[in-house]
Amino acid sequence: KVHKPVNTPCVCDNKDRCRALVEYLLKESLEDKPYYDTFFSHEEDYVPPVTVMQKIDSNHKKLMKGDDKFYMLSINPSQDEAAHLIRKVTGKQVTEFEQLTVEEQEKVIHELKNYSRNCMDLYAENFRREKIKSGKDLVYFGRVETERHYRNSDEEVKEGQAKSGDRKPGLQLHVHIIVSRNDVTQTVRLSPLARSKGSFNELNGKKVMVGFEHMEWKSRCADRFISMYGYKATHK
Numbered sequence: 586k587v588h589k590p591v592n593t594p595c596v597c598d599n600k601d602r603c604r605a606l607v608e609y610l611l612k613e614s615l616e617d618k619p620y621y622d623t624f625f626s627h628e629e630d631y632v633p634p635v636t637v638m639q640k641i642d643s644n645h646k647k648l649m650k651g652d653d654k655f656y657m658l659s660i661n662p663s664q665d666e667a668a669h670l671i672r673k674v675t676g677k678q679v680t681e682f683e684q685l686t687v688e689e690q691e692k693v694i695h696e697l698k699n700y701s702r703n704c705m706d707l708y709a710e711n712f713r714r715e716k717i718k719s720g721k722d723l724v725y726f727g728r729v730e731t732e733r734h735y736r737n738s739d740e741e742v743k744e745g746q747a748k749s750g751d752r753k754p755g756l757q758l759h760v761h762i763i764v765s766r767n768d769v770t771q772t773v774r775l776s777p778l779a780r781s782k783g784s785f786n787e788l789n790g791k792k793v794m795v796g797f798e799h800m801e802w803k804s805r806c807a808d809r810f811i812s813m814y815g816y817k818a819t820h821k
Contacts, residue, residue, distance in 0.1 A: 587777045587799060588657040599653050603641045603763060606657060607634050610728050610761050624728050625698050627705060627720040637726045641763060644724045646771035656777055658708070658762040660701050660727075660806065667756035669816050670696060682731045682756060693758070694729045700813060701727050701760045704806045708764075711802045712775050717768055723775075725764035733757040777802075 599606075611623070611634060624632040641655050648654060662670065671679055674696050675689045682690065705720035705727075716722065733753045741747040766774055777797040810816055 586659045586661060586803070587797075588659060599655050599657075600651055601654065602638070603655050604638055606655075606763060607637055610730075610763070624726040625701075626726050627702055627723065630695070630698065632726055637763065640724055640726070641765050644765040644767045644769075644771060646767060648766060648774070653766050653776060653778070655763055655765050658764060658777070660704050660760040660762070662697075662758055662810070664756045666810060666816060667758045670700075670758075670814060671756070673814050680755060682758065690731075694731075697729050697758060697760060698727065700810065701729075701762070703809050703813065704802075705762065705764075707805045707809060708777075708802060711797055711805070714773055714775070716770070716773050717775065722768050722770075722773075723764055724767065724769050725762055727760050727762045729758070729760050731758055733759070 623634050624637050626632050645654055668678065668680075671677060671685070671689075671693055674692050675685060677685065677689065679685060682693075685693065702720055705723060705725060709717045709719050709722055735742050735747045735749055735751045735753060737743075737749045739747070739749075742749050764775075766776060768775060775797075777799070779796045807818065811818060
């Protein structure tokens with residue numbers, strides 16, 4: 586899923602530095618989960634928040650003041666998919682992440698990072714740009730989260746069944762991604778919010794495809810989950 590800045594709590598826009606978004610994504614307490622790492626990249630499992638901010642905020646070459654500098658994406662397995670992934674990794678059938686041992690939780694998080702990297706390969710491919718072949722061509726950082734919490738807008742809160750801030754039950758594994766507008770060479774601009782999907786513009790004398798098809802990316806990520814983990818989807 587591609588998130589618009591206005592829909593991200595504590596983040597007013599994505600046209601400046603990414604500090605507010607990084608701090609928002611660090612909301613899960615590290616003290617409660619001593620094994621819980623910070624961020625990961627396409628090739629590294631452990632990336633400190635300060636490095637995330639430095640890498641994203643220094644990847645702005647040729648972008649104007651009013652241009653988007655980064656985007657937030659999320660990878661959201663269903664509870665059934667999360668349960669299947671956990672079974673594949675640990676051999677256990679659970680309904681809450683806390684039912685796993687710390688070692689098992691680490692293994693599941695590690696595998697979810699691997700799946701996320703596959704999704705970012707597909708994200709890169711989805712732009713259909715000559716220089717962009719895989720996630721290695723992007724500047725991005727992800728963070729696995731194991732909980733979701735109710736908000737005032739949720740029906741359960743409106744109906745008095747839950748309070749805002751309460752933890753949602755069940756398996757709530759998901760991944761947030763911060764990805765730079767520029768590619769790693771800072772010569773190609775990539776916007777998942779671009780319209781005119783599938784059309785062509787002329788750039789430096791060459792025709793290049795513009796736009797990003799959200800549903801195609803979502804569908805290919807779902808197919809990749811099936812192929813990686815032998816998941817039998819009940820519906821697509």
